[in-house]
Amino acid sequence: MQPPVDWESVESVLQLRLPEDYKQLTAAYDPGRFANFLWVYDPRHTSVHVNLLGPAQDRTRAQVRDDYARGIYPAPVDPELLLPCGGTDNGEDIFWITDPKDDPDAWTIAVNEARGPRWYTFDGDLTQFLVAVLSGTTTVPQFPGGLLHGDIDFKPSRLDQWSPPLPPETTPVSTDEIRNWARANGYDVPMRGRIPAEVRHAWEQARKSD
Numbered sequence: 001m002q003p004p005v006d007w008e009s010v011e012s013v014l015q016l017r018l019p020e021d022y023k024q025l026t027a028a029y030d031p032g033r034f035a036n037f038l039w040v041y042d043p044r045h046t047s048v049h050v051n052l053l054g055p056a057q058d059r060t061r062a063q064v065r066d067d068y069a070r071g072i073y074p075a076p077v078d079p080e081l082l083l084p085c086g087g088t089d090n091g092e093d094i095f096w097i098t099d100p101k102d103d104p105d106a107w108t109i110a111v112n113e114a115r116g117p118r119w120y121t122f123d124g125d126l127t128q129f130l131v132a133v134l135s136g137t138t139t140v141p142q143f144p145g146g147l148l149h150g151d152i153d154f155k156p157s158r159l160d161q162w163s164p165p166l167p168p169e170t171t172p173v174s175t176d177e178i179r180n181w182a183r184a185n186g187y188d189v190p191m192r193g194r195i196p197a198e199v200r201h202a203w204e205q206a207r208k209s210d
Helices: 007-014 020-028 055-070 126-135 175-184 197-209
Strands: 032-034 038-040 082-088 093-097 108-112 119-122 154-156
Touching: 020 038, 020 126, 038 126, 055 082, 093 126, 119 126, 175 197
Parallel strands: none
Antiparallel strands: 032 038, 032 154, 038 082, 082 093, 093 108, 108 119
16 A cells, blocks of 8 residues: 555645545555556656646646637536546546535546547545446436447556657746737637637737748
């Protein structure tokens, strides 16, 4: 068994309290995956790819924010509310919807599609989500149809066998820069709030041609 998690330290890094069901889950299971498919991110994991505090999770959040701003595969909620808590071997991400932030036991779950626009939301906590999926009472459209046809047991991770690439790093862009360019090129953009997807796309195309 892995040593217990220093939750005070983890929550200090995240600046969020985490759900009690998740803490109990990590107490019951070492880092690993369910059904040879579903990973639960763990702050004890030695791999940056599936460590709850690893850089892969920061890049995932950055990509979701960028997709939302551009109108590409937009998340069902404000991306700032999404915190990665798991993933799959196919590349889907599992998120906590951290609303309300001060009541983590009320958080629910969202799942994106690895290479497509679909999102799925689950009205329950992470443990309830895993139970529902692995018992077959909930079907996530993004997951393979034969998920439950094989071994659905939990297996501790083999760190030497799992090393997918990190999500691409998104370079931060000043929205003021985009707004200034848009106005100079005849686009009507609001002073504040979300920049229309077509404006951001036009700015990106102009930047590529520079």
